[in-house]
Amino acid sequence: MLETVRGWIREARHIAVLTGAGMSAESGVPTFRDAQTGLWSQFNPQELATEAAFRAHPQRVWDWYAHRREMIAGVAPNAGHVALAAFEQRHPGRLTLITQNVDGLHQRAGHTNALALHGNIADDRWLDAPRACCRVDAIEAGRPPRCPVCGNLRRPAVVWFGEHLPTVALEAAEQAARHCELMLVVGTSGEVYPAAGLALTAHQCGARVVIVNPEVTPLDAVAELCLRQPAALCLPLLLA
Ligand code: APR
Numbered sequence: 001m002l003e004t005v006r007g008w009i010r011e012a013r014h015i016a017v018l019t020g021a022g023m024s025a026e027s028g029v030p031t032f033r034d035a036q037t038g039l040w041s042q043f044n045p046q047e048l049a050t051e052a053a054f055r056a057h058p059q060r061v062w063d064w065y066a067h068r069r070e071m072i073a074g075v076a077p078n079a080g081h082v083a084l085a086a087f088e089q090r091h092p093g094r095l096t097l098i099t100q101n102v103d104g105l106h107q108r109a110g111h112t113n114a115l116a117l118h119g120n121i122a123d124d125r126w127l128d129a130p131r132a133c134c135r136v137d138a139i140e141a142g143r144p145p146r147c148p149v150c151g152n153l154r155r156p157a158v159v160w161f162g163e164h165l166p167t168v169a170l171e172a173a174e175q176a177a178r179h180c181e182l183m184l185v186v187g188t189s190g191e192v193y194p195a196a197g198l199a200l201t202a203h204q205c206g207a208r209v210v211i212v213n214p215e216v217t218p219l220d221a222v223a224e225l226c227l228r229q230p231a232a233l234c235l236p237l238l239l240a
Pocket of ligand 1: 102118189190191214232
């Protein structure tokens with residue numbers, strides 16, 4: 001099966017890769033839903049990762065992100081991230097990488113143009129539309145930091161439940177899904193839309209879809225092949 005997919009990779013003029021939390025599992029990043037340990041085990045992530053939660057409990061949500069940021073800063077890209085970045089460098093313009101992950105590990109592996117559909121946990125932005133007084137060079141430290149004049153808060157620049165995805169990245173991802181000849185779907189449960197819909201689009205537009213995931217997912221239904229392997233093992237074999 002691996003050899004078949006390697007042949008498809010060689011043939012395809014354009015390849016799209018959609019990654020999810022499983023991509024970073026072997027780096028030691030717990031998936032979003034598995035990330036609740038210790039102090040945080042009493043909270044449901046779906047109740048922390050919303051704008052309403054942040055407005056109601058800004059310090060709690062800020063601290064939860066600080067905890068995840070610290071954990072992510074202590075891990076490294078795995079062989080799967082490295083294989084994807086090396087492929088992009090060897091074949092400029094042939095591969096579009098679309099990720100739901102906010103951990104920045106694709107970027108740290110050297111990927112320069114990953115489409116980060118859910119943002120990046122390392123970045124902040126203003127909670128409310130910034131006024132003239134909201135200057136990034138004059139932020140008051142705190143949990144969360146704020147504008148010392150109007151009190152506008154800084155928040156993690158990730159896409160929370162119920163929020164829109166960044167338009168430019170989503171449009172570029174949809175275009176890649178429509179035009180690719182092969183889509184690799186790596187380490188995602190395929191349950192969160194609109195990201196999961198990209199695999200359906202690719203399939204409807206005639207691309208081959210290949211899943212890399214040790215577990216069964218709903219997207220298997222549109223896949224030509226499912227490789228039941230962990231990403232850090234499988235991607236280097238496929239992309240070498
Ligand atoms: N290699 C490949 N896949 C793996 C590995 C691995 N080593 N380990 C686990 N997986 C698979 C699991 O079988 C599962 O299907 O990764 C998937 C992880 O699923 P989720 O935790 O649901 O992650 P994801 O699909 O990325 O979630 C989508 O939902 O929580 C929100 O915004 C968050 O971006 C996230 C989105």
